[in-house]
Structures are given as structure tokens and as C-alpha cells.
Amino acid sequence: MTTMPLGVKTTAHSTGAAARATDLSKVYGEGETQVIALDSVSVEFRQAEFTAIMGPSGSGKSTLMHCMAGLDTISSGSARIGDVELTTLKDKKLTQLRRDKIGFIFQAFNLLPTLNALENITLPMDIAGRKADQAWLDQVVATVGLAGRLKHRPNQLSGGQQQRVAVARALAGQPEIIFADEPTGNLDSRSGAEVLGFLRNSVRELGQTIVMVTHDPVAASYSDRVVFLADGRIVDELRSPTADSVLDRMKRFDAKGRTS
Amino acid sequence: MLRTALRNVLAHKARLLMTVLAVMLGVAFVAGTLVFTNTISDAYQKSSQKGYEGVDVAITPDKKDDDSANPGDAPRLSQRLLDQAAKSPGAASAFGVVKGSSALADKKGDLLGSGFSNLAGNYYPGADGKDPRYTMTEGRAPKAAGEVALDSKTAERGHYKAGDSIRVSVDGPVRTEKVVGVFTTDDGTVAAGGTLALYDTATAQKLFGKPGQFDEIDVKAAAGTSQSTLKSSIDKILPEQAKATTAKKLAKDQAKVIEEGMSSMQTAMLVFAGIALFVGIFIIVNTFSMLVAQRTRELALMRAVGATRRQVTRSVLIEATVVGAVAAVVGLAAGVGIGAVLRSALNSTGANVPDGPLIVAPTTVLASVVVGVVVTVLSAWLPGRRAAKIPPVAAMNSVHAAPTTRGLVVRNTIGAILAAAGIALVVAGAGMGGDGEGPMAFGAAVLVIGVFVLTPLLSRPLIAAAGPVLRIFGMPGKLARQNAVRNPRRTAATASALMVGLTLITGMTVIAGSMQKGIDKMAADGLRSDYVVSMGGGSGGSGRPLSPEVSKTLAKLPEVTTISPLRSSPARVAGDSDSLTGVDPKAIKDLVKVDFTEGSFAALGAPRPSSTTRSPTRTTGRSAPPSR
Numbered sequence: 102m103t104t105m106p107l108g109v110k111t112t113a114h115s116t117g118a119a120a121r122a123t124d125l126s127k128v129y130g131e132g133e134t135q136v137i138a139l140d141s142v143s144v145e146f147r148q149a150e151f152t153a154i155m156g157p158s159g160s161g162k163s164t165l166m167h168c169m170a171g172l173d174t175i176s177s178g179s180a181r182i183g184d185v186e187l188t189t190l191k192d193k194k195l196t197q198l199r200r201d202k203i204g205f206i207f208q209a210f211n212l213l214p215t216l217n218a219l220e221n222i223t224l225p226m227d228i229a230g231r232k233a234d235q236a237w238l239d240q241v242v243a244t245v246g247l248a249g250r251l252k253h254r255p256n257q258l259s260g261g262q263q264q265r266v267a268v269a270r271a272l273a274g275q276p277e278i279i280f281a282d283e284p285t286g287n288l289d290s291r292s293g294a295e296v297l298g299f300l301r302n303s304v305r306e307l308g309q310t311i312v313m314v315t316h317d318p319v320a321a322s323y324s325d326r327v328v329f330l331a332d333g334r335i336v337d338e339l340r341s342p343t344a345d346s347v348l349d350r351m352k353r354f355d356a357k358g359r360t361s
Numbered sequence: 362m363l364r365t366a367l368r369n370v371l372a373h374k375a376r377l378l379m380t381v382l383a384v385m386l387g388v389a390f391v392a393g394t395l396v397f398t399n400t401i402s403d404a405y406q407k408s409s410q411k412g413y414e415g416v417d418v419a420i421t422p423d424k425k426d427d428d429s430a431n432p433g434d435a436p437r438l439s440q441r442l443l444d445q446a447a448k449s450p451g452a453a454s455a456f457g458v459v460k461g462s463s464a465l466a467d468k469k470g471d472l473l474g475s476g477f478s479n480l481a482g483n484y485y486p487g488a489d490g491k492d493p494r495y496t497m498t499e500g501r502a503p504k505a506a507g508e509v510a511l512d513s514k515t516a517e518r519g520h521y522k523a524g525d526s527i528r529v530s531v532d533g534p535v536r537t538e539k540v541v542g543v544f545t546t547d548d549g550t551v552a553a554g555g556t557l558a559l560y561d562t563a564t565a566q567k568l569f570g571k572p573g574q575f576d577e578i579d580v581k582a583a584a585g586t587s588q589s590t591l592k593s594s595i596d597k598i599l600p601e602q603a604k605a606t607t608a609k610k611l612a613k614d615q616a617k618v619i620e621e622g623m624s625s626m627q628t629a630m631l632v633f634a635g636i637a638l639f640v641g642i643f644i645i646v647n648t649f650s651m652l653v654a655q656r657t658r659e660l661a662l663m664r665a666v667g668a669t670r671r672q673v674t675r676s677v678l679i680e681a682t683v684v685g686a687v688a689a690v691v692g693l694a695a696g697v698g699i700g701a702v703l704r705s706a707l708n709s710t711g712a713n714v715p716d717g718p719l720i721v722a723p724t725t726v727l728a729s730v731v732v733g734v735v736v737t738v739l740s741a742w743l744p745g746r747r748a749a750k751i752p753p754v755a756a757m758n759s760v761h762a763a764p765t766t767r768g769l770v771v772r773n774t775i776g777a778i779l780a781a782a783g784i785a786l787v788v789a790g791a792g793m794g795g796d797g798e799g800p801m802a803f804g805a806a807v808l809v810i811g812v813f814v815l816t817p818l819l820s821r822p823l824i825a826a827a828g829p830v831l832r833i834f835g836m837p838g839k840l841a842r843q844n845a846v847r848n849p850r851r852t853a854a855t856a857s858a859l860m861v862g863l864t865l866i867t868g869m870t871v872i873a874g875s876m877q878k879g880i881d882k883m884a885a886d887g888l889r890s891d892y893v894v895s896m897g898g899g900s901g902g903s904g905r906p907l908s909p910e911v912s913k914t915l916a917k918l919p920e921v922t923t924i925s926p927l928r929s930s931p932a933r934v935a936g937d938s939d940s941l942t943g944v945d946p947k948a949i950k951d952l953v954k955v956d957f958t959e960g961s962f963a964a965l966g967a968p969r970p971s972s973t974t975r976s977p978t979r980t981t982g983r984s985a986p987p988s989r
């Protein structure tokens with residue numbers, strides 16, 4: 102695994118919460134078609150921690166991420182990034198917060214097809230009208246192993262390479278927190294391992310905060326902590342997970358789900 | 362941001378092509394119109410300016426507006442005035458101009474030139490024996506009766522050279538004259554395809570006016586004397602009904618006349634350009650709406666990584682600006698081409714435009730680019746706003762929530778109100794009679810807009826009505842129907858461009874049809890005769906009387922049953938300036954329809970012999986005969 106010495110980011114209060122949800126609820130639709138995607142979720146993502154969110158399909162993992170990242174509105178409760186309460190922000194401030202403080206890696210369709218890899222990486226900075234920190238950018242690019250591919254368009258890159266571009270984009274802006282929704286869902290195990298290893302290193306060595314949704318116990322084992330979600334509620338939590346211990350927990354939920 | 366917008370333009374070249382074409386067409390019309398009219402008016406102005414080169418002050422008969430004591434034209438200028446002008450201080454020389462019209466026949470007997478510009482004049486030899494206005498290129502100048510000189514273009518067209526004889530029609534019977542010379546001239550009308558025949562001064566005076574009189578006296582200033590100084594010295598010797606004008610002012614006035622003549626044509630052509638652009642707007646809105654819908658995920662991704670709503674709108678507008686600018690430049694080039702083609706097309710119809718460079722004025726370039734860019738950007742503004750409304754989560758969902766029908770409620774309400782107001786105005790206008798034209802036109806416009814707004818609503822029943830036809834196509838037909846019904850907004854947007862086109866075509870057909878009917882009816886109302894014979898030849902030609910021989914010759918034809926000569930003369934009737942028309946009192950009642958409010962044709966000419974066509978006879982009823 103690549104363990105390049107990345108410049109350690111100084112985080113003043115490395116034990117504080119990078120993001121926190123309190124009694125967060127998200128309801129889609131009305132009347133008969135109403136779906137409670139999140140039901141009073143309270144969860145905290147600490148700084149410089151790699152958190153995995155797991156749970157069955159439809160349990161609200163993506164919804165939680167979107168709400169925490171300011172991509173979607175919430176129905177009730179509170180969502181904070183650092184000290185900023187998202188529910189009170191107007192669209193413009195919320196957009197700037199996403200731009201400056203949050204990084205994203207989605208399961209697919211992370212990149213603008215018309216821009217090349219480098220342009221995609223620097224997109225948030227271009228939007229902000231800021232110049233990228235060249236030394237940092239070079240390090241990020243070297244670390245994700247894309248140095249020779251920067252001039253390629255997304256459709257000229259493999260799925261794994263595209264995800265690594267997305268990782269680089271998320272890291273390049275040095276955001277306070279990175280949200281990743283099944284970042285390795287489309288990758289083979291080798292490329293997946295590369296991306297995950299890289300995410301873990303950025304947490305260990307750079308003090309980056311990452312929240313990742315995954316279905317894969319092996320992917321979850323790269324994290325420091327796993328939060329289990331079911332039917333829009335947090336049902337369990339696991340520290341220092343291994344693939345086996347995660348699988349074990351998941352089996353337990355399955356059994357519980359069937360008996361209850 | 363700019364980069365993303367530019368890349369998007371490149372990435373969607375094919376789709377944007379429609380937009381480029383639509384904008385380009387409109388811009389090409391605008392640019393073509395401007396290039397064409399500028400080129401023509403420039404050419405005319407240059408040639409008219411050249412026409413005044415040998416002149417510093419021109420004396421012309423002047424009819425005072427309030428001169429009711431002397432109806433008709435002001436008297437012509439006398440030889441005495443010419444002599445005085447030549448001798449007045451500051452004048453170098455003066456020459457008298459006689460203007461008239463002569464229809465020239467080619468060797469087959471057909472009229473040379475376009476018929477409205479058959480000019481004639483006099484050759485006025487100066488001190489050196491030459492007339493500065495004309496340069497003889499062949500033969501010599503006319504010196505006696507029976508001699509004529511032709512302008513070189515006419516000579517070429519009619520294959521005439523010095524020594525030939527030519528048939529010429531002036532007032533009176535057709536004459537046969539001898540061509541003694543060919544000359545070149547800067548005269549604007551000749552440059553524009555007219556013919557010009559020159560006689561010696563005495564003959565011209567005899568043919569077109571009274572001997573010893575001139576239509577205009579041109580005075581050349583002595584070296585060192587300005588036009589205005591010469592004018593003031595000539596002003597002193599002017600008789601009452603004459604005025605002096607400096608050549609500078611004449612050229613300026615002529616330029617203004619040309620400009621005005623061009624501006625009405627320009628307006629008419631620009632209306633077409635406007636219509637093209639209006640149709641273009643629908644195409645642009647449609648294309649950009651499609652592009653935005655197609656790029657929902659990309660735009661949402663931009664929003665997710667931190668692009669504000671305004672930035673998203675701006676990126677769409679930047680795209681529109683680029684597309685508009687490209688279209689404007691291409692359109693401008695096409696417009697210059699259109700201008701050139703129009704000019705040569707005009708030339709090929711016989712109306713020769715004077716030679717001159719193709720004028721692409723800075724205003725033309727500016728207008729084209731501004732029109733192209735502004736129209737595109739304004740049209741893309743609505744889709745751009747819609748793009749900004751895409752929520753960032755749309756980047757993650759494969760299908761973006763379809764637009765709700767909520768928006769259509771507002772739209773339908775607005776459309777219904779507009780349509781109802783339009784109908785009310787049209788009905789009210791129809792009830793008002795003659796004064797109702799304004800409200801009716803306004804109401805019709807409002808109704809049309811209302812129907813456009815209502816298109817999504819109207820699309821459903823109309824598509825349902827088309828159901829049986831679609832059913833023939835089986836599954837594809839069913840899919841087509843469902844697709845069309847699923848998003849009424851999109852269906853309406855697509856239909857709109859076509860609707861505008863069809864509305865314009867039917868509208869114009871109806872207008873043209875009504876106008877034709879109206880003209881037919883008017884003509885049929887006023888006129889019972891089958892033919893109206895009148896003198897050809899534009900400036901100086903129309904309104905000139907036909908030779909009396911014409912009516913006698915025509916009357917002898919076996920096909921002619923009734924004929925009346927007709928001659929108008931200005932007159933003073935009971936203190937007012939008016940026009941009297943002399944007719945054959947026996948024949949006229951069968952030839953024109955006049956609604957008498959009092960009296961009848963019967964009393965007309967009763968005590969006098971009916972053959973006095975030259976003496977004005979007043980119609981008893983106050984009614985004007987139909988104009989020709």
C-alpha cells in the first residue's frame with residue numbers, strides 16, 4: 102500500500118466532533134406514500150476518525166449522508182458540520198460550506214465528463230475561484246497514482262481510476278470532512294483495496310475525517326468504527342472492526358430482523 | 362466555471378447546431394438587410410453627389426405653399442434669369458437645364474429601360490462648347506431638331522450607335538430621330554438603369570416646355586467664391602417664384618430622400634428578420650431546456666461540490682453567449698453574402714443599382730453580434746434558471762423527480778386569463794366598428810400569446826384526438842402517445858416553434874388574401890373600364906399627358922367600345938386649390954363608377970360639344986375619379 106509521507110494537517114481540536122446529528126429525522130412524501138427514511142438519528146463523527154456506516158438496503162444510509170453533508174434538507178432535528186448548524190443556513194451559505202468544508206465521493210458518476218482528470222480534481226477550487234495549493238495537489242495526485250493520467254477524460258479512465266480521481270478531488274480541497282457513499286461499490290477487490298487504503302492513510306497520516314457508507318465487511322474493516330443502521334435508526338456500533346467481527350454483527354441483525 | 366461552460370459547448374456541438382442555425386438565420390437576415398440597404402443607399406448617394414459636382418448653386422422654380430392665387434406648378438425659369446445668373450458676382454458660368462421624359466424604343470420597338478425612368482434633357486454647351494455634366498464618348502452632341510444623344514448604357518442595351526435612327530415618344534406622336542452621339546453621365550437614375558436622351562436646348566425646350574424656359578439653372582462659382590456667397594448674390598436677382606439652393610444642400614437633401622426611401626424597405630426587411638429571430642427563440646429555449654435536462658446529473662454534481670445557483674445559471678448563459686457569438690459571426694458572414702446576392706438579384710430585374718463597394722458598416726457588425734448574443738442569452742435564461750433549481754441530491758439519484766403539475770396550474774391560469782382577455786378584446790373591438798381596429802389587433806395578439814401559454818393544456822386532448830391514428834402503429838404509436846402526454850411542457854415547447862411558423866404563414870396568407878380581395882373590390886368599385894392607358898416614365902414622366910393621337914388611334918380599334926380621354930389640371934375652385942379633370946361626358950359614365958351625393962353625369966357637358974377634352978370640365982358631384 103502506498104504510504105507516502107503526506108504533510109500532516111494540524112488539527113487544533115482533534116478530539117472534537119467534525120459532524121453531529123441530533124434527533125435527525127427525514128421523511129419523504131406525504132400521507133399513504135410517506136416514508137420515514139431517518140427516525141430521530143443521533144450520531145457523532147469525531148475528527149480524524151474513519152467511520153463506516155452499514156445496514157441493509159433502504160435503511161437510510163445514503164439519506165443520512167446526504168442530510169449530514171447539506172445535500173438534502175432535513176425534516177426535523179439538527180445536523181452540524183463543526184459548529185455550523187445546517188438547518189439555519191440559506192442555500193448560498195450551504196453551498197459555500199459544501200464547497201469549502203466538505204468533500205464527496207459518490208458510488209458512481211463523480212466526475213464531469215467534459216473535464217479531464219486534473220480539472221475534475223480542482224473543480225471545487227475553480228468554482229470558488231481559488232488557486233490550488235500546488236505542492237499539496239502534487240502530493241495528492243502522486244499518492245493516488247494518477248500522475249500520468251491527469252490529461253485524460255473520465256471516459257478514458259477505468260472505474261478504479263475514476264474513483265481515485267474522485268478521492269483526489271475530495272482530498273485536494275483539504276475539507277473538514279469527507280463523505281463517501283459506497284466508493285468501492287463498483288470496483289474489483291484490488292482497486293477497491295487501493296482506494297480504501299488510501300482513505301485510511303489520509304485519516305491516519307493527515308488527520309482527515311471520513312464517513313463512508315458500505316455494504317462490504319472487508320471495506321468496513323478499514324475504518325476505525327462501524328455504525329449500523331436499520332429502518333432509519335442507529336442499532337449498533339463497533340470499534341476497531343475486522344471483516345470477521347463486522348460479518349458477525351451483520352449476521353446477528355439478520356437473525357434479529359427475522360425473529361422480530 | 363468558464364472552462365466547464367466552454368467544454369460543454371464543445372461536447373454538445375451537434376445539439377447546439379440547431380440553435381446556431383436558428384440564431385444564424387435571424388442574424389443573417391438582420392445583417393443582410395443592413396448590408397444591402399447600406400450598400401444601395403451609399404451607391405445612390407455617391408452617384409447623386411457626383412451629379413452635383415459641376416454645380417455650386419441651383420436655381421429652381423419655387424411654389425410657395427400659401428400661394429393659392431396661382432394654382433398649378435410655378436412658372437419655369439426664363440432665359441433672362443439665366444443670363445443674369447451667369448453675370449451675377451461670384452458666378453463663373455451658368456447653364457440652363459431642361460428636364461423631360463422620352464420613351465426610347467429598341468430596334469424591335471420595345472421600351473428601353475424599366476419604364477419608370479425614361480429621362481430626357483438638354484445638352485447645354487458651355488463656353489468651351491461642352492456640357493460639364495456629360496462626356497461624349499462617340500459622335501457629337503445634338504445641335505439641331507431631329508438629333509438625339511443617348512447615354513452609353515442605353516445605347517449598348519439598344520445596340521444603337523451614332524448614325525442610327527431611333528423611335529422616340531415624347532408628348533405627341535412618335536418621332537424618329539437620328540442618334541448623333543453617345544455620352545456617359547453620373548446621373549443616379551441612369552446609373553440605376555434608367556435611360557437618358559439628350560436634345561439640343563432649343564429642341565428640348567420645344568418638346569418639354571415653352572421655348573426659352575428652363576426647369577433649373579445651374580451656376581458654377583468663380584474660383585475663390587464659396588457656395589453660400591454665390592447663393593446670396595443670386596438670391597438678389599431671383600424672381601418671386603424661384604429659389605436658389607447650394608449644391609451641398611441639394612446633395613444632402615437627396616441623401617435624406619434616399620435614406621428615407623431605404624428606411625421603409627429596411628423596416629419591412631427587418632420585420633422578417635424579427636420573425637425569424639422570434640421563431641429562433643423557441644428553438645433556443647427548447648434546445649437549452651433539453652441540454653439542461655440531459656445534464657441534470659452533471660449540474661447537480663456541480664451544485665454538490667459547491668457551485669451556487671447563480672454560478673450554474675451563469676454557466677448555462679456563458680454557453681449561450683458562446684453559441685450566440687459563433688452564430689452571430691457566421692450569420693454576419695452569411696448576411697454579407699445575402700446583401701451581395703440581393704444586390705445582384707435587384708440588378709438582374711433590370712433596376713441597375715449604381716456600382717459601389719459592399720458596405721459592411723460598423724453598426725451592422727455591432728447590431729448583428731448584439732442581436733445574436735442577446736437573443737440567445739435571453740432565450741437561454743429560462744432554461745438556465747431551471748438548471749439552477751436542480752437540487753444537489755439529483756446527482757445521486759438516477760432519475761431526477763419529474764416536474765410536478767403544480768407549475769402547470771399557474772401556467773394554465775395565466776394562459777386562460779390571457780386567452781379570455783384576448784377574446785373579450787376581439788369581441789369588443791368587433792362591436793366598436795371602425796374604431797375597434799386597435800383593440801381588436803391588441804386582443805388578437807393577447808389571444809395568440811394566451812394560446813401559446815396554454816399549449817401544454819391543449820396538448821392532452823389534441824394528442825388524445827390523434828389516438829386512433831397512432832393506434833395504427835401499434836406499440837411504437839402507444840409509446841409515442843404516452844411520451845407526448847407524459848411531459849406536456851416539453852411537448853408544448855417542441856410544438857411551439859412549429860406553431861409560430863404556421864401561425865405566421867397562415868396569418869400572412871390571410872392578410873395577403875384579404876388585401877388582394879380589398880384591392881380587387883376597390884378597383885371594381887371605382888372602375889368599370891377594362892384598361893387604363895397612361896404615360897410611362899417616372900420622374901418627370903408620370904402625369905404628363907398622352908398625345909391626343911393616342912385616344913383617336915385607340916378609339917378606331919374594333920375591340921374598343923367606349924373610350925374617354927382624361928386630363929387633370931390644377932385649379933382654384935371657390936378659393937381652394939383643387940384639381941379639375943376633363944373627360945368625355947358621354948363615355949365616362951360607362952367607364953367609372955362615381956357615387957353622386959348630388960346631381961349626376963347627365964348634366965355634364967350638355968351645352969358644349971363633347972370633343973373638348975382639353976378644356977377642363979367640372980364634375981357636378983364632388984367626387985374624384987379613381988386614381989390610376
Ligand SMILES: Nc1ncnc2c1ncn2[C@@H]1O[C@H](COP(=O)(O)OP(=O)(O)OP(=O)(O)O)[C@@H](O)[C@H]1O
Pocket residue numbers: 129130136137138156157158159160161162163164165
Ligand atoms: N427521493 C425519495 N423519495 C421517497 N423516498 C425516498 C427517496 N430517497 C430515499 N427514499 C426512501 O428512503 C429510504 C432510505 O433510502 P436510502 O437511499 O437512504 O437507503 P440506503 O440505506 O442508502 O439503501 P442502499 O443500501 O440500497 O443504498 C428508502 O426506503 C427509500 O425508499
Ligand SMILES: [Mg+2]
Pocket residue numbers: 162163164
Ligand atoms: Mg444508498
